[in-house]
Amino acid sequence: MSPHSDLRPYLRTLDAETLADLLHAHAERDPELRHSLELRAATQSGDVSEAHRLLDAAVTDGNVEYTAKIGAVLDTLQRMLDLGSRADLAPLARRTVDDISEVLEQSGDHTGDLGDRLERAVELYARACTARPPDPEKLADWILEVEFDGPGWPVIDLAEFATALGEPGLRRIKSTVDDVLTATEAGHRRDVAERLREQLAEVLGDVDELVAILSAKPPRRDVSLKIVRVLRAAGRHSEAIAHAARAFLHDKNGHAPPPPPPSPPPAPVEEDDDVSRRRKDFDARPDRETYAALREAATAAGKWTSQRRAALARLRELAAEGPEQAEELARVLLDDGRPDEAWRACVRFGASPELRLELAEQRAAEHPAETIPVFREHVEELIERKDPQAYQEAARRLKLLRSLHKRAETPDEFTAYLAALVETHRRxxxxxxxIRTARIALPKAVSSPRTPR
Known part of the structure; x- marks a missing residue:
């Protein structure tokens, strides 16, 4: 069968019981798939008890399935939010955030896969709170506890929770922030309070307060650009132009450290519009190149979190239209340093054999069972070339497949696969x-080769 063959027509010929058996067998070898199917079964009617049970059962000390279980819970949360579920998902989302935070605090490492999942969990919690707002003051207390008393993560973006907080919640946060800033204490709590003060001014639309906060910072180009942008958004164009001119002269006279490498700035108003222009470019042609340009501009302006979420949502919409668009999404996720999400995009939407192979090589060590089908397709593609060097590479890939099946605890499947492959290509x-040179044991029925072909 060709590596590009679509198995769906064949699968549609199978009865439901056979399909169920096949899917169940695969789920037994793939913990993430199993957890996802369990949650789908339990949440069809909006019941999230199975997700809570999965969190209860998650072993946080040395259990390699923990990350998969959390991923399954997050997938379920996102699916139900996307479908507009009437269930109150905020308690489950918050519990997931707290659970991941606790594990990360114990490990002392908030980077990597779990760090990515924590960021995603916070985003989903914000969505769940917006869909079914909890008590605003209790939500505010949770945010204050995370920010002031937490280990430093997750970092909360008040804009994401602003709708759910409403006036009562934002007022409660502002009261605490003001108390901390009024005190003479310095250090972590004051740093957090100053950051929240800036976010509050932005969320509440207090332009004078926000400009005052930004103006008090050490002179930097990105700060000046934000001031100009805030003033222009408020319709105070003459002030924006005046501030941009002062910032330009300040930088030109050397009073502020120039950004490396030094280069003359573009016209101030145009630079302020850089994120907007990049966003328009991306909307007109959503791809890897325009996404990278948007990321650079939005990061410099301190707006990448919200821009990234919107841009990825657009790329996911397009990915459903075909493999080329799916490839753009996966490449973008790789550029963002999110290989797990890139892999899931390829599985969900499809992608080129080259990209699937690239991702499989990255995942083979930790997820052997997931990558076996990709390497099998690659072996078939190599054999079809009918080239001596391709045969040699195919043998190396077969040796890798033998190792993957062993680590996936399915060595018998490799034996059966190899027997079928050799029978098909025995000539x-x-x-x-x-294959013999690679020290791979062949089925006894295969005779010694005589004349190489």
Whole structure:
């Protein structure tokens, strides 16, 4: 069967019981798939008890399935939010955030896969709170506890929770922030309070307060640009132009450290519009190149979190239209340093064999069972080339497949697969020779090759 063959027509010929058996067998070898299916079964009617049970059962000390279980819970949360579920998902989302935070605090490492999942969990919690707002003052207390008394993560963006907080919640946060800033204490709590003060001014639309906060910071180009942008958004164009001119002269006279490498700034108003222009470019042609340009501009302006979420949502919409668009999404996720999400995008939307192979090579060590089908397709593609070097590479890939099946605890499947492959290509004596040279035991029925082909 060709590596590009679509199995769906064949699968549609199977009865429901056979399909169920096949899916169940695969789920037994793939913890993440199993957890996802369990949650789907339990949440069809909006019941989230299975997700809570999965969190209860998650072993946080040395259990390699923990990350998969959390991923399954987050997938369920996102699916139900996307479908507009009437269930109150905020308690589950908050519990997931707290659970991941506790594990990360114990490990002392908030980078990597779990760090990514924590960021995603916070985003989903904000969405769940917006859909079914909890008590605003209790939500405010949770945010204050995370920010002031937490280990430093997750970092909360008040804009994401502003709707759910409403006036009562924002007022409660502002009261605490003011108390901290009024005190003479310095250090972590004051740093947090100053950051929240800036976010509050932005969320509440207090332009004078926000400009005062930004103006008090050490002179930097990105701060000046934000001031100009805030003033222009408020319709105070003459003030924006005056501030931009002062910032330009300040930088030109050397009173502020120039950004490396030093270069003359573009016209101030145009630079302020850089994120907007990049966003328009991306909307007109959503791809890897325009996404990278948007990321650079939005990061410099301190707006990347919200811009990234919107841009990825657009790329996911397009990914459903075909493999080329799916490839753009996966490449963008790789550029963002999110290989797990890139892999899931390929599985969900499809992608080129080259990209699937690239991602499989990255995942093979930790997820052997997931990558086996990709390497099998690659072996078939190599054999179809009918080239001595391709045969040699196919033998190396077969050796890798043997190792993957062993680590996935399915060595018998490799034996059956190899027997079928050799039977199909038994006349390719050069291939058989390369397999023997790679020290892969062949079925006894295969005779010694005579004339290489």
């Amino acid at each position: 390719k004596t050069r291939l058989i020779t390369e």
